[in-house]
């Protein structure tokens with residue numbers, strides 16, 4: 001939630017800050033602000049609304065400073081408004097602060113500061129931070145060079161919650177101080193300039209060399225150097241990490257929206273996910289970064305997969321794959337439920353956490369819980385160095401490239417591809433699956449990029465249906481087995497970006513109540529890809545047709561076209577891998593409906609890309 005950018009260097013900060021904020025808008029977009037160090041003091045320009053609303057404020061044109069911090073907000077404490085926007089100043093206007101996260105004890109801190117004579121202008125939790133820094137700054141008796149950093153550290157010692165902070169001070173016009181705890185922050189470095197951002201993609205066009213920060217580390221960033229400190233302010237040495245994403249992977253690259261671009265990138269992102277892990281259908285699946293033994297895998301009583309939203313839907317596919325190929329029972333949990341339900345897990349459980357961003361608060365908390373109960377933890381993430389990768393025992397990366405649109409598309413197919421490879425890898429170690437099946441799955445995985453291209457070349461019918469039904473209020477998605485798991489994802493995609501209410505049902509379950517909702521003309525989208533379940537699914541679809549539903553079938557089976565309003569054929573593939581193909585028309589369906597409704601596809605209301613709060 002909330003995006004943070006910072007710049008210090010030889011160029012004017014404003015254009016770089018605004019550019020970075022625009023690229024971070026997917027993290028939150030209800031208000032924005034920037035603060036630069038100018039000759040006459042700290043300037044703060046902020047406004048309710050999207051980043052571009054800052055350009056409506058004339059004063060922005062006079063900013064020339066070369067040091068600045070900036071913020072795009074997803075409101076938690078205090079409604080979206082100019083006064084609640086960041087940056088926030090302390091009462092004396094000595095410190096300016098932007099913050100991503102939540103300060104849980106801000107009420108107590110506010111009361112304390114009020115008792116010391118401080119006043120507050122906003123309803124935010126953040127405003128206590130600059131004032132607390134000021135409070136300690138005035139009390140500290142130490143050399144001026146150290147005072148700023150020490151005051152920040154003393155203030156942070158009082159904070160309970162999560163934060164990524166950038167702070168500038170009129171008394172220290174040569175530096176920015178940053179720190180983080182449970183909220184993401186990276187530092188990009190280049191000759192004579194340094195950048196700060198919540199996410200790598202926002203500053204990728206300026207540098208590919210990054211420093212990754214751990215919790216409770218403090219950093220003084222100057223134009224020509226970066227000083228790192230641990231939680232006790234002892235000096236730390238850090239190496240830069242080179243990121244091999246290119247800048248166009250964070251651009252729209254000629255597409256109208258990031259979401260469409262990311263949908264069309266799937267042949268490439270899946271190739272990257274497969275990478276050198278699977279070279280041919282005759283070679284073993286190989287993960288450079290992991291090394292499981294037969295003894296350990298045979299000792300497992302179960303695998304538990306934990307994630308949120310779309311990533312959890314990828315976990316559902318993982319369950320079927322692992323259970324089928326490895327014969328190990330798998331549970332799938334929503335992270336926000338798992339962490340509070342006292343799950344029965346121990347050292348005989350392998351706990352897998354799937355998260356595109358690697359920053360989802362509930363998923364990270366669930367991982368910590370699993371670790372505390374003795375389970376080995378494996379993270380599947382898309383973001384190198386993200387928080388979860390620093391907590392997990394083992395991390396494997398999806399390598400899907402930056403995903404900017406709020407609605408996840410290419411990350412989902414990369415997650416499913418990766419977990420398919422992981423299942424085969426486990427099955428090969430355990431010798432638990434039929435050789436012919438494994439070979440067929442490997443051939444299909446290697447052919448995925450071509451098959452996805454075929455799906456993407458055949459989208460006209462999806463657009464047609466979307467343009468016909470975009471004014472509807474409710475829709476249904478049906479499927480059995482893995483087709484049901486894909487239906488859940490199709491339904492989530494539709495509601496999150498088009499705001500059309502939809503439900504996904506296991507096709508056989510509908511008649512146990514919800515079929516009462518089916519009425520004349522309602523749209524039902526069904527997925528049929530498993531030859532063993534075709535007849536059963538057709539019967540269920542017949543039940544809704546009889547009650548007047550308009551039907552769209554996504555299938556790789558030979559069906560009688562005249563029985564349905566729309567049929568979209570997708571390439572044949574082993575049923576265990578069909579979700580990677582069948583989800584694509586559903587992603588496009590949600591996309592085209594949202595475009596037909598004239599809504600912002602990439603930034604749906606109330607949402608933000610990384611959910612770093614509970």
Ligand code: F6R
Pocket residue numbers: 308309310311312354355356357358359360363406407408409492493496609610611
């Ligand atoms: C939906 C979507 C969300 C995320 C969920 C988890 O399109 O993107 O449901 O999948 O918030 O996010 P990550 O994968 O970053 O943990």
